[in-house]
Amino acid sequence: xxxxxxxxxxxxxxxxxxxxxxxxxxxxxxxxxxxxxxxxxxxxxxxxxxxxxxxxxxxxxxxxxxxxxxxxxxxxxxxxxxxxxxxxxxxxxxxxxxxxxxxxxxxxxxxxxxxxxxxxxxxxxxxxxxxxxxxxxxxxxxxxxxxxxxxxxxxxxxxxxxxxxxxxxxxxxxxxxxxxxxxxxxxxxxxxxxxxxxxxxxxxxxxxxxxxxxxxxxxxxxxxxxxxxxxxxxxxxxxxxxxxxxxxxxxxxxxxxxxxxxxxxxxxxxxxxxxxxxxxxxxxxxxxxxxxxxxxxxxxxxxxxxxxxxxxxxxxxxxxxxxxxxxxxxxxxxxxxxxxxxxxxxxxxxxxxxxxxxxxxxxxxxxxxxxxxxxxxxxxxxxxxxxxxxxxxxxxxxxxx
Amino acid sequence: xxxxxxxxxxxxxxxxxxxxxxxxxxxxxxxxxxxxxxxxxxxxxxxxxxxxxxxxxxxxxxxxxxxxxxxxxxxxxxxxxxxxxxxxxxxxxxxxxxxxxxxxxxxxxxxxxxxxxxxxxxxxxxxxxxxxxxxxxxxxxxxxxxxxxxxxxxxxxxxxxxxxxxxxxxxxxxxxxxxxxxxxxxxxxxxxxxxxxxxxxxxxxxxxxxxxxxxxxxxxxxxxxxxxxxxxxxxxxxxxxxxxxxxxxxxxxxxxxxxxxxxxxxxxxxxxxxxxxxxxxxxxxxxxxxxxxxxxxxxx
Numbered sequence: 001x002x003x004x005x006x007x008x009x010x011x012x013x014x015x016x017x018x019x020x021x022x023x024x025x026x027x028x029x030x031x032x033x034x035x036x037x038x039x040x041x042x043x044x045x046x047x048x049x050x051x052x053x054x055x056x057x058x059x060x061x062x063x064x065x066x067x068x069x070x071x072x073x074x075x076x077x078x079x080x081x082x083x084x085x086x087x088x089x090x091x092x093x094x095x096x097x098x099x100x101x102x103x104x105x106x107x108x109x110x111x112x113x114x115x116x117x118x119x120x121x122x123x124x125x126x127x128x129x130x131x132x133x134x135x136x137x138x139x140x141x142x143x144x145x146x147x148x149x150x151x152x153x154x155x156x157x158x159x160x161x162x163x164x165x166x167x168x169x170x171x172x173x174x175x176x177x178x179x180x181x182x183x184x185x186x187x188x189x190x191x192x193x194x195x196x197x198x199x200x201x202x203x204x205x206x207x208x209x210x211x212x213x214x215x216x217x218x219x220x221x222x223x224x225x226x227x228x229x230x231x232x233x234x235x236x237x238x239x240x241x242x243x244x245x246x247x248x249x250x251x252x253x254x255x256x257x258x259x260x261x262x263x264x265x266x267x268x269x270x271x272x273x274x275x276x277x278x279x280x281x282x283x284x285x286x287x288x289x290x291x292x293x294x295x296x297x298x299x300x301x302x303x304x305x306x307x308x309x310x311x312x313x314x315x316x317x318x319x320x321x322x323x324x325x326x327x328x329x330x331x332x333x334x335x336x337x338x339x340x341x342x343x344x345x346x347x348x349x350x351x352x353x354x355x356x357x358x359x360x361x362x363x364x365x366x367x368x369x370x371x372x373x374x375x376x377x378x379x380x381x382x383x384x385x386x387x388x389x390x391x392x393x394x395x396x397x398x399x400x401x
Numbered sequence: 402x403x404x405x406x407x408x409x410x411x412x413x414x415x416x417x418x419x420x421x422x423x424x425x426x427x428x429x430x431x432x433x434x435x436x437x438x439x440x441x442x443x444x445x446x447x448x449x450x451x452x453x454x455x456x457x458x459x460x461x462x463x464x465x466x467x468x469x470x471x472x473x474x475x476x477x478x479x480x481x482x483x484x485x486x487x488x489x490x491x492x493x494x495x496x497x498x499x500x501x502x503x504x505x506x507x508x509x510x511x512x513x514x515x516x517x518x519x520x521x522x523x524x525x526x527x528x529x530x531x532x533x534x535x536x537x538x539x540x541x542x543x544x545x546x547x548x549x550x551x552x553x554x555x556x557x558x559x560x561x562x563x564x565x566x567x568x569x570x571x572x573x574x575x576x577x578x579x580x581x582x583x584x585x586x587x588x589x590x591x592x593x594x595x596x597x598x599x600x601x602x603x604x605x606x607x608x609x610x611x612x613x614x615x616x617x618x619x620x621x622x623x624x625x626x627x628x629x630x631x632x633x634x635x636x637x638x639x640x641x642x643x644x645x646x647x648x649x650x651x652x653x654x655x656x657x658x659x660x661x662x663x664x665x666x667x668x669x670x671x672x673x674x675x676x677x678x679x680x681x682x683x684x685x686x687x688x689x690x691x692x693x694x695x696x697x698x699x700x701x
Contacts, residue, residue: 050483056480058471065481068479198482207469209469
C-alpha cells in the first residue's frame with residue numbers, strides 16, 4: 001500500500017532511488033544536492049538499502065564510478081548540481097557513448113562565475129548534447145516517480161537518464177508525496193539485466209580505440225566504426241519517445257499517476273497564447289495562465305517534461321492552435337537566446353503551426369519569478385506580436401540598463 | 402633468489418599482434434604482469450600507450466577483460482569496478498588500474514589519492530616511461546632533468562622528476578613496489594605477492610621507451626638494466642610500512658658498485674642537449690635518493 005509523507009524534493013529523489021534498488025551509489029556533496037547524497041548514505045549505512053556507497057573525491061570520479069560499476073552490471077545512482085555537473089561533463093559523454101543505463105539527479109542550480117548557490121537550469125541545459133536523456137520534474141511526487149521511471153527507460157534504451165529538478169524550489173521544499181509500495185515498484189522495475197557485462201568469463205576490450213571506417217573482425221564480420229556507434233546512440237534517443245510514453249502509461253496503470261510522458265498541458269485546448277517552460281517555472285506559468293484568463297486572455301501552458309529527446313511531434317500538436325507562444329527559461333545560450341526557444345522554433349519551422357514564439361529569460365541565479373510577472377510578460381508579447389514583432393528575447397525582472 | 406624463478410606461469414595473455422612500438426618496455430612488463438595475475442582479473446585503463454597496445458576495435462591481442470576510460474579517471478574507474486563487483490558478489494576478481502606517468506603523476510593523481518584513501522581493494526599500476534609518449538613525447542612531471550621532449554624541445558626539462566612514489570606511500574597503503582621489465586622475475590614475484598594482499602596496492606613500472614628516449618628498440622632491456630645499475634630506478638617494496646630493496650638494487654647496495662648516471666644518460670638521444678651542470682645535478686639528485694633508500698633499507 002502506498003502511503004503519504006511530507007518530504008523535500010531531495011528526499012523524494014532518495015526514496016525513488018532506494019525503491020529502485022540501486023546497487024552502487026557514488027556522490028560528491030554540492031549545494032543544493034547535498035541532502036540527497038546524505039540520505040543515500042543513511043539508507044545504506046542504516047541497512048535499509050543493500051548497496052555500495054563510494055564517497056568519491058570529485059564529481060568526475062562519481063560519474064566514473066557509476067560508469068565502471070554499470071559496466072560490470074550494477075544498477076547505479078548519483079546526483080549533483082551546477083559546477084559538479086560541469087566537472088562531470090567529460091564523463092557524461094563517456095557514459096552515453098558507452099550506452100550505460102545510469103540514472104542521475106541534477107538538482108538544478110546556476111553555475112559560476114560569479115558564484116550562486118541558487119536555482120536556474122544552466123547546469124543541465126548546457127549538457128544538452130552529451131547524449132543523455134533529460135527529464136524535468138515540476139513537483140516532488142514527480143521526482144520520486146520519475147527516478148523509478150528513469151531506470152526502466154534507461155535500461156530499455158541503453159541511454160543514461162538525467163532526472164532534473166529545481167534546487168531549493170523543489171529540493172528543499174516540503175510537499176506531500178505518495179510513496180509507492182516496494183513490491184509494486186519491483187514489479188514495475190525488475191532487477192537490471194544487462195545485455196553485456198565486463199567479466200573474466202567472457203573477456204572483451206570495452207570502449208577501445210576505433211578507426212574512422214567500419215572494420216572486419218577476425219571472423220570476417222564487418223563491425224561498426226565510430227560513426228555507426230554514434231548513429232546508434234542518436235537513434236536510441238530519437239526512438240526513446242515511445243519508451244518514455246509507454247513507461248509513463250505503465251506507471252499510471254501500476255500506481256495511478258501519470259506525468260505527461262514527453263510534456264504536459266494545462267488549458268491548451270482553446271488557448272490563444274501558450275506559456276511554456278521546463279520544470280517548476282512551468283508550474284508557476286499555470287498560475288499565470290489563470291491570472292490571464294481572469295483578464296480575458298485565453299492562455300494555456302505546455303510544460304516540457306523531456307528536453308532530450310526533444311518532444312518535437314508533441315509540441316507541434318500541443319501548439320497547433322496557438323497564435324503566440326512565450327517561453328520562460330532559466331537558462332540561456334549566450335550569443336543567441338534560450339535553448340528551449342530555439343528548439344521550439346526549429347520544431348515548428350516548416351509545419352502548419354504558425355505561432356509567433358517569444359523568449360523570456362527568467363529566474364537566473366534564483367531571481368524570484370512571480371506568476372504576475374509572467375502574465376505581464378505574456379501581455380506585452382501579445383501586444384508586440386499584434387504590432388508584427390515576431391521575434392523577441394526579454395530578460396524578465398532584470399535591470400538591463 | 403627470486404621466489405618464482407622456475408615457476409613463471411607459461412600461459413600467455415597477450416597474443417602476437419599488439420599495437421605497441423617495437424621494443425616497448427611496457428609490453429614486456431604487461432606480459433609478465435598478466436602472467437602473474439592470471440585469470441579472474443579485470444584491467445581498467447585510460448587513453449595511453451596501453452590503450453594502443455590493447456588494439457583497435459574489433460580486435461584485441463589481450464585475453465584479459467579490459468575497460469577503457471577517460472584520462473583522469475583510472476583509479477576512480479577501479480573504485481567503480483570494485484563497488485560494482487562487490488554489489489554483485491564478485492569480489493573474488495582482482496581489479497587492476499593501469500596508467501602511464503602522465504595519467505598518474507599528473508592528471509590521475511586526484512582519483513588515485515581518493516581511491517587509496519578509501520582503501521579501495523585494487524592494484525594500481527603506473528608504467529612510467531617518463532613522458533607523454535602516446536601523444537608524441539611531451540614533457541610530464543615524471544620527465545627527468547635534462548631530457549628533450551617535444552614540449553621542452555630546445556632547453557630540455559629544467560626540473561627534476563616528481564618523487565611520486567613518496568606521495569603514494571604517504572597514503573599508508575599495505576603494499577607498494579617498484580619493478581622493471583629488465584628484471585621480469587622480480588616483477589613477477591611482486592605482482593604475485595600484490596595479488597594476495599587486500600587493500601590498495603601500488604606497483605611502479607620503470608618502462609624504457611625506445612621512441613621517447615631515443616635509443617634502438619633492441620636495447621630496451623639494456624636501458625632498463627642501466628637505469629637500475631645507476632640507481633636512476635631503484636627496485637624495492639614496502640609491505641605494511643616495511644621497506645626492502647630487492648633484486649639487483651639490493652645487490653648494488655650490498656656491493657656498493659652502483660654506476661655513475663653518465664653510463665645511462667649517454668645511451669639515450671633525449672639527453673643529447675644535457676649540459677655538464679645538469680648532469681652533475683642529476684647525479685646529485687640520484688645520489689641523494691639512493692642514500693635515502695639505503696638508509697631506509699638499513700632501518701628495515
